[in-house]
Amino acid sequence: MKIALLEVSHWHVPLYVPALEQPGIEVVAVSDSDRLKGSGIATRLGCKEYNSVENLLANEQPDFVFAFGRHPELPRIGKLLVERRIPFSLEKPCGTNADQVAELRKLAEAAGVYVAVPLNFRMGEVLDTLSEINGTLPTDITNFAVRFIVGPPSRYINAGASWMTDPAIAGGGSTINVGTHFIDLFLLLTGKPVSTVSAMMSSRCHGEQIEDHSVVTMRSEDGTVGVVETGYAFPSAADIKREFTFTIGSRKAYVQGGNDQIAYRLRDQLELGTQTRRVPFDTDLFYPLFVDKVLGEMAAGVKPFSGLREAEDMMRIMDAAYASAQAGGAPQLVQNSSPVRE
Structure with a gap:
């Protein structure tokens, strides 16, 4: 080939x-x-x-x-x-x-x-583990919160991509760069269109024109709420590149992830207590799989x-998030968000 x-x-x-x-x-x-x-x-x-x-x-x-x-x-x-x-x-x-x-x-x-x-969080061991814990990829999400904080914007400047600090070219900061994955993941797990979005963004950490901290709140048409927090605030080094933690609840299980470990509690088997699994969270590993x-x-x-349909659905939410941030966090309706779950 x-x-x-x-x-x-x-x-x-x-x-x-x-x-x-x-x-x-x-x-x-x-x-x-x-x-x-x-x-x-x-x-x-x-x-x-x-x-x-x-x-x-x-x-x-x-x-x-x-x-x-x-x-x-x-x-x-x-x-x-x-x-x-x-x-x-x-x-x-x-x-x-x-x-x-x-x-x-x-x-x-x-x-x-x-x-x-x-949109690589659709593959890898994190999603596989969610499927195993729930018996299948959960469609009955009750709560969803992700925090993904990566290193400073200087990483892009040092990599020869200083345009990533210019919102006129990049389109924004951490939200459009790394928030994409988790907005898409929320759509995948709920299988429902997002109807309303609100967002707050800040550039206090580094003072660039792009946001370096962002909180996006989504509400699906069935009332499920998802929160995606991203930023360029993590003091990255060779030993650890980012903070990645999440909580995803379904009717069957309450799942928490962080530090290459997933901990979960089964709602109908509380006598088992909290169970854990080791799962690699290094997102760089997804690209060869892709x-x-x-x-x-x-x-x-x-x-x-x-593909492009999933990217379009994600970007409809992205557009609403930036519009909300510009409006001081006022909720924005999402146009034409219609994920199709196979």
């Missing part, structure tokens, strides 16, 4: 590379308009380097593309690939607002092009486990 990587200066690309060095995969080209990391990645993978997406696509015919880039550029890159009928993965959030994602989704669906989006999964899906001719 011939693979191309677009805009490889993105900080997630190194997490993909080991999975692309497997037998049966040939990376034929990379593009890097930022001219920061393309040469090193091309050398490692033994492939050609191009200085733009357009130049690569004019000279190569890959079987599949992993596309990255600055947030406003993602819809344009996606359209170029749809026009050429090339199946691809598009880095989240796929744009800076839901309408951009919706337009790309419609084009891809009309063309019948496979498009995956790495590579294997999407290439397998594309080869099998099945639709993506996470």
Whole structure:
């Protein structure tokens, strides 16, 4: 299978590379308009380097593309690939607002092009463990709260992505960057559209234009409430990168996660007390799994486990969250949020 990587200066690309060095995969080209990391990645993978997406696509015919880039550029890159009928993965959030994602989704669906989006909390041992504890992936969520606090914005500046501190380019801060995963996870677990969103955001920690602390509260149409707290406030170091804790309750179990451990109590078996399981929480481990999964899906001719429709539903909530924060936390109605649970 011939693979191309677009805009490889993105900080997630190194997490993909080991999975692309497997037998049966040939990376034929990379593009890097930022001219920061393309040469090193091309050398490692033994492939050609191009200085733009357009130049690569004019000279190569890959079987599949992993596309990255600055947030406003993602819809344009996606359209170029749809026009050429090339199946691809598009880095989240796929744009800076839901309408951009919706337009790309419609084009891809009309063309019948496979498009995956790495909303990676739909895979991995955390979700598997939730399914095992509840007997199946729970559909009867009673409460949902996630705290995901990562390192400072300087990480992106040091990685050559200073644009991530500019809200006009990035679309925002921690909410649109890392909150995406947990908004999507709430949609997955409830299986219901979100009707109302309220949010408060702050930039007190680092004083950048983007928010470095955010609390988003969602209410699904059946009354379930979910809270997603994100930030760039964690003092990251080599030994520990972030804070990731959560509480997810269902009719069957009350589940708490943190520090690579899940603790749970079964509501109808309280005599068992609190039970625990060791589960890796390192989100970097999800990316090789994502590579294997999407290439397998594309080869099998099945639709993506996470694609543009899921990204659009998530971004509808994202748009409402930023509108609410701008309005001082006033609740905002969500337009056209309609997750479909298979």
